[in-house]
Each structure stands twice: as structure tokens, then as C-alpha cells.
Amino acid sequence: MSAKSMDELVSLCKRRGFIFQSSEIYGGLQGMYDFGPLGVELKNNLKSAWWKSMVYERDDVEGLDASILTNQLVLNYSGHEDTFTDPLVDCKSCKSRWRADQIGDTCPNCGSKDLTDPRPFNLMFKTNMGPLEDEGSIAYLRPETAQQIFTNFKNIVDSTSRALPFGIAQIGKAFRNEITPRNFIFRVREFEQMELEFFVEPGEDNLWHDKWIEERSNWWESQGVSKKKIRFLEVPKDELSHYSKRTVDLMYEFPHGEEELEGIANRTDFDLGSHSKNQDQLNIQSKIRKNSDSNSRLAIQNKDTNEWIVPFVIEPSAGVERGVLAILNEAYKVEKLEDGKERIVLALKPHLSPIKAAVIPLKKNNDDLVSLAKNIKDELQSLGKGRVLLENTGNIGKSYRKHDEVGTPMCITIDFDSLENNTVTIRDRDSMDQKTIQIQELTSYFSNFFK
Ligand code: GAP
Numbered sequence: 001m002s003a004k005s006m007d008e009l010v011s012l013c014k015r016r017g018f019i020f021q022s023s024e025i026y027g028g029l030q031g032m033y034d035f036g037p038l039g040v041e042l043k044n045n046l047k048s049a050w051w052k053s054m055v056y057e058r059d060d061v062e063g064l065d066a067s068i069l070t071n072q073l074v075l076n077y078s079g080h081e082d083t084f085t086d087p088l089v090d091c092k093s094c095k096s097r098w099r100a101d102q103i104g105d106t107c108p109n110c111g112s113k114d115l116t117d118p119r120p121f122n123l124m125f126k127t128n129m130g131p132l133e134d135e136g137s138i139a140y141l142r143p144e145t146a147q148q149i150f151t152n153f154k155n156i157v158d159s160t161s162r163a164l165p166f167g168i169a170q171i172g173k174a175f176r177n178e179i180t181p182r183n184f185i186f187r188v189r190e191f192e193q194m195e196l197e198f199f200v201e202p203g204e205d206n207l208w209h210d211k212w213i214e215e216r217s218n219w220w221e222s223q224g225v226s227k228k229k230i231r232f233l234e235v236p237k238d239e240l241s242h243y244s245k246r247t248v249d250l251m252y253e254f255p256h257g258e259e260e261l262e263g264i265a266n267r268t269d270f271d272l273g274s275h276s277k278n279q280d281q282l283n284i285q286s287k288i289r290k291n292s293d294s295n296s297r298l299a300i301q302n303k304d305t306n307e308w309i310v311p312f313v314i315e316p317s318a319g320v321e322r323g324v325l326a327i328l329n330e331a332y333k334v335e336k337l338e339d340g341k342e343r344i345v346l347a348l349k350p351h352l353s354p355i356k357a358a359v360i361p362l363k364k365n366n367d368d369l370v371s372l373a374k375n376i377k378d379e380l381q382s383l384g385k386g387r388v389l390l391e392n393t394g395n396i397g398k399s400y401r402k403h404d405e406v407g408t409p410m411c412i413t414i415d416f417d418s419l420e421n422n423t424v425t426i427r428d429r430d431s432m433d434q435k436t437i438q439i440q441e442l443t444s445y446f447s448n449f450f451k
Helices: 006-016 037-056 072-077 146-151 152-161 205-222 270-275 318-332 367-381 396-406 416-421 439-449
Strands: 018-020 033-034 061-064 069-071 085-090 098-099 119-122 127-128 138-141 164-177 190-202 229-233 248-254 255-268 314-319 334-338 343-346 356-363 387-388 410-414 423-428 434-438
Touching: 006 152, 006 334, 006 396, 018 061, 033 037, 033 367, 037 061, 037 190, 037 205, 037 318, 069 334, 069 410, 072 146, 072 334, 072 396, 098 152, 119 190, 119 439, 138 255, 146 152, 146 164, 146 190, 146 205, 146 270, 146 314, 190 205, 190 318, 205 248, 205 314, 229 255, 248 318, 255 270, 255 318, 255 396, 270 314, 314 318, 318 334, 343 396, 367 387, 367 410, 367 416, 367 439, 410 439, 416 423, 434 439
Parallel strands: 061 164, 356 387, 356 410
Antiparallel strands: 018 033, 069 138, 085 098, 085 119, 127 138, 164 190, 190 314, 229 248, 248 255, 255 314, 334 343, 410 423, 423 434
16 A cells, blocks of 8 residues: 555655655745655665666676766757757736747636747756856756766777676756646656666667667566556657657656656667767668767777667666655555554665664663663664664654665664563564564574565
């Protein structure tokens, strides 16, 4: 069972320190959120899980961390300056602005049907670099992390000697001036993407596309997002992005409705072809504009035939915020207890939990208990499995409730038996079962649990 409403998730996130509205003390900044003490851990854990599965556990992917500010030419040749737009309408009555494709013919604010004709609104954030604000100093905050992967293609091929097929992975911020940011962290103006550009021989692209669709839905399942809640949406031809031959969206049932969690696109040879020099010497299949500015041939040589190939690209592209929202939604449970009371429990996969274990001394003013708890906390912390917390509130019941709500898989209680018999009590978040183990067994128990 997942959360009943977005309000429940928003409330938990604020109450427990996962996510706050940005600039809240000044009334907020629309479409921006800040990740608090637990949110930053959850987000980092999700990104690490993606990186681990994409880069470390594969032998055919390299990583990259490119700049956010992007040369105007990159986003010109990529097509974003011309086509990265949403249709904008104004309500002539109440002066509000909307995305035409989201509202039909009626203003959601005042009900008027007196709307302007839709006009394209470019979603990129533009800025100026250096002291002069003129046409020559324009730069953009990247609207997707992908473009700098394409512009670094030759650097990475030359420095790693990669042959096809291989991929380049990147996690980082992207910015879009969404007309109507909404639904908590689902649609925001500043967010993070986890993107892989996987380069393949033309002709092998369809096969690799299907493989990646399968891989990605399996991965979400391993993060706790049930496959039953994911539907594959074949994006209709007339809705495809300008670069795409085929896109399949992983649609997830968010609390506000079914929407895109991740898109997996076949970007063909459009991007490398668009950013390449000597385009007419390369057998580029997609429709591209002539590039008179690039100084690099974005192609790879077939080692057997010596032929230059512009690879096709398969791109699984996921939003970190949408991932966090889906994971929170899946993990959130309200359980009826035997005594008739309820508890909220966040049944996160342990590798995603913001706090791996809470070490709780039975009495907060007992120096011996607190000092032993602190030593145990330090020891577990040093194992590198993630954050371990010394929870010194003196109220065991309250601590258990808090750690159920934030998804801590285990609470370790230090009591007088710990001083006398070298034992601790471990309480399991999901079953609420408690067991006693020897302190000397604790590190191996803990390490095995988070293996
Ligand atoms: N490079 C391809 C690309 O950017 P996209 O479908 O526009 O494709 C990929 O974005 C993913 O980025 C989406 O599936 C979504 O998870 C996330 N995303 C896009 N716009 C977003 C927004 N305004 N707020 C939060 N996440 C967003």
C-alpha cells in the first residue's frame, strides 16, 4: 500500500526534515524545493544506487560530471533554442498564465474562456557570463544533462579507448522555466537528472532500446517501486521530441495521477551528428542543421573496417526528484497495531534509508549508557554503510515511532544489560521484532544487513 494522498507525503517530508519549500521564510520561490537532513541522505542514496548499477556494475559505461552553464552554441545546434518550448496562454480576465496543453479552453483560476492563442515559450533559463550583458555573453543553465555528454564524446573516446557499444553516465542539475510547476517535487524548475547516453552501431539501436527499457524497470523495482505501478507508454509519433525516433516512458502512479518517471529514448545519430564537424563526410541518417562552428568530428572508427561511424544513442533519462517521490509514495504505510493504535512506517529499502541505525541509550542522563552508545555509534559509523545516529532522547517509544516514520531499518537499544552482560537489543522496523545480541557480534550483524 502506498500513501493515500500527496498531502500525507508533503506533511511527513516537512515534519521529519526530508523536503522544505525553498526560501520559505520569504514566501517561497515557486517550483523550488530544498532537501533537508534526511532528504539529502535519501537523494544521495538513490543517486549512488543508480551510479553503482550504471557505472560500477557494468563494464561498458564511463562517468562524467560536466558544467551546468552551457555555451549557447551547444543548445543552438542541439535544437533547444528553436524547439524546447511549451505552449503558453494568458487568461485575459485574471491575467494568469498556463500551459495550453494542460487546461483545455477554460482558465483554471477564474473559469474564463477568454484566453490568448497559444504561443511557444522557451523553457531554458538564460544568463550572461562576464561583466557585459550583450548577445555575445549569453549562456544557458542546461535544460538536460545530456548535451555535455555529446560534446565530450571525443574526449571520452580518446581518453578511454572505448569501442561500441558503450555509454556515458551523468547525474546533475537541470533547469527548466516550467510555466506551471506543480505537484510538490514532481514538476519543478530546478531538478536533477540521472542520464545515460548509450552509444551503439546504427542498426543495433532497436535491440538496445528494448534491453534498456527492461533494465530500467527492473532497476526501479530494486529501489522499491513496484512493477505493478509502472506502465510502459509508447510515446505517440506526433509527440516525440525533435531528436527521437522512438521513446518509451515509464509511467508511474504518483499520488496525483499517472505520470512520467523516466523516459527511454532512441535519439538516433541526431545529437552527435548535429554537434560534429565535417558532417557531409559522415553517413548521418537523421535530419540535422549544417554545423559551421564545431571543431570536432563526433564519430568513432570501426577497428576492423576503419570506417567512421556516427553512433546511434539510446538514452534512459530519469529525474531524481520524481524517483524520490515515487519511492516515498511506495514506502509510506499506515499500519494498524494490535493495541488498536496506528503507526506510520516508511518501509524503504535499507540501502535507501537516510539513517541506517539509531543507537538509543535507555536513559539519557546515565553517563555509562550514553558513553557505550556513543562508542557503538562510532564503530558502526566507521563501517561506511551510511549515517548512524545517536538518539539520546531518553524516550524509547518516541524514538521507535520517529525512526519508523523516517525509515530507519534498525534501532539498537543500550540498557543496563548492555553494561552487565555486553548485549544490545535490536528492533526491526518492519516486523517490530526485538532480539538480543552480543555487542561483539554487532558489527558483523550490521555489515551483513547492509551488504
Ligand atoms: N535528456 C532527455 C530529457 O531530458 P525529459 O523527458 O525531458 O528528457 C527526463 O526528462 C526526465 O527528467 C523525466 O522523465 C523526469 O523524470 C525528469 N524531469 C523532466 N522535467 C522535470 C521537471 N520539471 N521537474 C522534475 N523532473 C523533471
